[in-house]
Amino acid sequence: MRFRPPVVADGGAIWSLVKRGGGLDVNSPYAYLMACQNWSDTCVVAEDDDGLAGIVVGYRLADRPGTLPDTLFVWQIAIAPEHRGRGLGKALLAWLIRSNxxxxxxxxxxxxxxxxxxxxxxxxxxxxxxxxITPWLSADSFPDQHEGEDLFRIGPFPSQKE
Ligand SMILES: CC(C)(COP(=O)(O)OP(=O)(O)OC[C@H]1O[C@@H](n2cnc3c(N)ncnc32)[C@H](O)[C@@H]1OP(=O)(O)O)[C@@H](O)C(=O)NCCC(=O)NCCS
Known part of the structure; x- marks a missing residue:
């Protein structure tokens, strides 16, 4: 399994993987193309010879009052159904933390x-x-039938340079 930041040519396959995997809001293809174009350093794909096996789409939160500085926000993580339960999700998160x-x-x-x-x-x-883990968005924040979302905050990570 190879890990690397995505390129624009991966955008369509990322959209397909999210759509196929279920359990996630499927954003527009444009959103994934934008992530590959503009935030690829905070995203990662895992691929083998058959194609994409997993993806993480993330971005850095802008520093602002009330927000912890230096935060990587994971917007979506998806592992292809046939690759789940083998540690790939954890390995992708570890790769992102090491590289960012x-x-x-x-x-x-x-x-x-x-x-x-x-x-x-x-x-x-x-x-x-x-x-x-703290409550974040309640169900009535959403205009559609969507569950509420809890905020998971992990850290602080020790400096990787120490
Ligand atoms: C959530 C998801 C990314 C997990 O990826 P994965 O590669 O299967 O996860 P891992 O194999 O790295 O497992 C990590 C841990 O989660 C546990 N886990 C994985 N799938 C689980 C399941 N269905 N039920 C309960 N625990 C599960 C593992 O046992 C492991 O636990 P451990 O650390 O105690 O050993 C994957 O199931 C997925 O793509 N789901 C659909 C999309 C989605 O829901 N994304 C997240 C939106 S917030």
Whole structure:
């Protein structure tokens, strides 16, 4: 399995993987192309000879009052169904932390997404880094039938340079 930042040519395959995997809001193809074009350093794809096996789309939060500085926000992570449960999700998160060296990682997860909750909890536990979980968006924040989302905040990560 090879890990690398995405290029624009990956945008369509990332959209397809998210769509095929289920469990995630499928954003427009344009959104994934923008991520590949403009934020590829904070994204990663895993591929083997058959194509994409997993993706993470993330970006750095702008520093602003009330926001912890130096935070990598994971917008979406998806592993192809046939590659799940083998540590690929955790390995992709570890790759992103190594390559970006943020102090904090954040993501949001619904209560029913047990796989994702287990992924981020296990990632924090393995790295011996603190995890806090707080309610974030309630269901009535959404204009459609969407569960509320909890904010998962992991960190601070020790400096990778120490
Ligand atoms: C969530 C997802 C990315 C996990 O990826 P993965 O590669 O299968 O996860 P890993 O193999 O690295 O497992 C990480 C941990 O989660 C646990 N886990 C994985 N799938 C699980 C499941 N379905 N139920 C419960 N725990 C699960 C693993 O046992 C492991 O736990 P451990 O650290 O205690 O050993 C994958 O299931 C997926 O793509 N789901 C659909 C998209 C999605 O929901 N994305 C997240 C949105 S917030």
């Amino acid at each position: 060296e943020p102090a904090w990682l954040e993501t949001t997860i619904t209560s029913s997404n047990l796989a994702s909750r287990a992924l981020f909890s296990g990632f924090a536990r393995d790295g011996k880094v603190k995890l806090s």
